[in-house]
Amino acid sequence: MIKITEKYNCTGCHACANVCPKECINMESDSEGFLYPGVDLKSCIACGLCEKVCPVSNKKDIDNEPQAFACYSKNEQVRLESSSGGIFTLIAEQIINEGGVVFGVILDKDMTAVHSYAESMEQLKAFRGSKYVQSKIGEAYKIAGNFLKKNRKVLFSGTPCQIAGLKAYLQQEYDNLFCIDIICHGVPSPRAWGKYVSYQESHMGSKVQGANFRHKDKGWNRFSMELEFNNGTRYIQTLDKDLYMQAFLKDACLRPSCHKCSFKTLHRQSDITLADFWGIQKIAPHMDDDKGTSLVFANSGKGKLMLDRLQNLIVSERVDIDKAVCYNPAAFRSAGENPKRGAFFEDIGKLPFDKLAYKYCSESIVITAKRKMTEAAAKVLKKTGLLHAAKKVLK
Numbered sequence: 001m002i003k004i005t006e007k008y009n010c011t012g013c014h015a016c017a018n019v020c021p022k023e024c025i026n027m028e029s030d031s032e033g034f035l036y037p038g039v040d041l042k043s044c045i046a047c048g049l050c051e052k053v054c055p056v057s058n059k060k061d062i063d064n065e066p067q068a069f070a071c072y073s074k075n076e077q078v079r080l081e082s083s084s085g086g087i088f089t090l091i092a093e094q095i096i097n098e099g100g101v102v103f104g105v106i107l108d109k110d111m112t113a114v115h116s117y118a119e120s121m122e123q124l125k126a127f128r129g130s131k132y133v134q135s136k137i138g139e140a141y142k143i144a145g146n147f148l149k150k151n152r153k154v155l156f157s158g159t160p161c162q163i164a165g166l167k168a169y170l171q172q173e174y175d176n177l178f179c180i181d182i183i184c185h186g187v188p189s190p191r192a193w194g195k196y197v198s199y200q201e202s203h204m205g206s207k208v209q210g211a212n213f214r215h216k217d218k219g220w221n222r223f224s225m226e227l228e229f230n231n232g233t234r235y236i237q238t239l240d241k242d243l244y245m246q247a248f249l250k251d252a253c254l255r256p257s258c259h260k261c262s263f264k265t266l267h268r269q270s271d272i273t274l275a276d277f278w279g280i281q282k283i284a285p286h287m288d289d290d291k292g293t294s295l296v297f298a299n300s301g302k303g304k305l306m307l308d309r310l311q312n313l314i315v316s317e318r319v320d321i322d323k324a325v326c327y328n329p330a331a332f333r334s335a336g337e338n339p340k341r342g343a344f345f346e347d348i349g350k351l352p353f354d355k356l357a358y359k360y361c362s363e364s365i366v367i368t369a370k371r372k373m374t375e376a377a378a379k380v381l382k383k384t385g386l387l388h389a390a391k392k393v394l395k
C-alpha cells in the first residue's frame with residue numbers, strides 16, 4: 001500500500017488513485033495546497049497495485065533518439081492565442097478530425113486547473129495556453145483507458161510526470177495513444193493560485209471569469225498575465241510585474257517534487273515534447289518574430305510521423321537538440337528551491353497574496369520598479385535638456 005514518507009517523491013500524478021481496485025485512495029490536499037494520496041485502511045485489500053504503478057519508484061529508462069525542431073503554426077490567430085508556436089492545437093485538431101479524443105488542461109468556473117477531454121474543435125479551445133498551476137488529474141487516466149479499449153484515438157497532454165503516470169496506470173502500450181508532454185519548469189501550488197485569484201477579485205470587486213497566463217500584447221518574450229472579470233473589467237500585467245508570475249518564476253511556490261524531478265531528461269515517454277524556443281534569436285534568428293516559436297522534440301516514430309503530416313500547416317526547421325536545450329535548462333535540470341519557500345507557505349494562510357509576494361518574492365519587482373523610475377527620471381531630464389549636466393554631476 002502506498003505511503004508517502006518523503007514529499008519530494010510524490011508528483012501527485014494520481015496513477016495510484018486511478019488504479020486502486022477498491023477505490024480507497026483519496027487525493028488529499030496538504031497545507032501548501034498540493035494533492036497526495038491517502039489510503040482508507042479499512043477498505044484496502046493490500047493488493048500492492050498502487051506501489052507497482054507509481055512512476056517515481058518504478059522509473060522507466062527510454063532508449064530513443066529524439067529529433068528537435070523550431071516550429072510555429074502558419075495560422076496566425078492560433079499562434080497568438082497559444083503560449084509558444086501553437087503546435088499543440090494543430091496536433092489536437094488532427095486527432096479530432098480522425099474521430100479521436102483529446103485530453104488537456106482547462107480552468108473550470110472556479111479557476112481551478114483540471115484535466116478534461118474534448119471531442120470537438122470548439123471544446124479544444126479551452127486547452128489552449130499554459131496554465132501555470134498544477135492541474136488535477138482526477139479520473140482522467142481511467143476515462144482515457146476506457147476510450148483506448150474502445151479503439152478510439154486518444155491524445156493525452158500533460159507534464160512529463162503526468163504522462164509517466166498515465167503510462168504506468170495503463171500498464172500496456174496502445175497504438176491508438178498519442179502523448180504530448182512539455183519541457184516543465186515545475187508546477188505552482190493550486191492554493192497559491194487560489195490566493196492570487198481571491199486577491200485580484202477583492203481588488204477589482206468582481207469575480208475572475210477567465211485567465212490567460214501568456215498574453216502576447218507586448219510580445220512572446222515579454223508576455224503578460226491577463227484576467228477578465230465578471231463586471232467587464234480586465235487586468236493585464238507583464239511577467240516582471242505580475243505578483244503571481246514572480247512567485248512562480250522565483251521558485252517560491254513549486255511542488256516539492258519539482259525540485260528533485262525524476263522526469264528531467266531528453267529521453268522522454270511522450271511522442272512529442274513541446275516548449276518555448278528560448279534562444280531562437282541565436283539558433284535560427286529568421287524564425288524569431290516575437291509572436292512565439294516552439295521547440296519541438298519528436299521522441300518516437302509516431303511523433304515523427306505526426307510532424308511530417310503537419311508540414312503544410314507549419315513553418316519548421318531541424319535544429320541541434322543539444323544546442324537548443326542550452327537555453328532551456330528546465331529540459332534536464334530541476335528548479336532550485338527558493339530559500340524563502342518554507343516561510344512563503346507558513347504565511348500563506350495569514351497574508352493576502354500581494355503582501356505574501358512582496359515579502360518573499362519582491363527582489364525583482366523592486367528592481368524593476370527602481371529601473372522604471374530611473375528610466376522615467378532620465379526621460380524627464382532628457383526632455384528638459386538636463387541629462388548631460390546630471391550625468392556630469394553624478395560622475
Ligand SMILES: Cc1cc2nc3c(=O)[nH]c(=O)nc-3n(C[C@H](O)[C@H](O)[C@H](O)COP(=O)(O)OP(=O)(O)OC[C@H]3O[C@@H](n4cnc5c(N)ncnc54)[C@H](O)[C@@H]3O)c2cc1C
Nearest residue numbers: 082083084085086087088104105129131157185275276330
Ligand atoms: C506548468 C508549466 C511549466 C512549463 N515550463 C516550461 C519551461 O520551463 N520551458 C519551456 O520551454 N516551456 C515550458 N512550458 C511549456 C510552454 O509554456 C507551452 O505550453 C508549450 O510551448 C506549448 O505551447 P503551444 O503554443 O504549442 O500550445 P499551447 O496551446 O500553449 O499549450 C497548451 C498545452 O499545454 C497543456 N497545459 C496547459 N496547462 C497545463 C498544466 N498546468 N499542466 C499540464 N499541461 C498543461 C494543455 O493541456 C495543452 O496540451 C510549461 C508549461 C506549463 C503548463
Ligand code: SF4
Nearest residue numbers: 020044045047048050
Ligand atoms: S494496496 Fe491495493 S487496495 Fe490497497 S490502496 Fe493500494 S491499490 Fe488500493
Ligand code: SF4
Nearest residue numbers: 010011013014016054
Ligand atoms: S502514483 Fe503518483 S500520486 Fe501516487 S504516490 Fe506515486 S507519484 Fe504520488
Ligand code: SF4
Nearest residue numbers: 160161184186258261
Ligand atoms: S517539474 Fe517534474 S515533478 Fe514537477 S510537474 Fe514538472 S514533470 Fe512533474
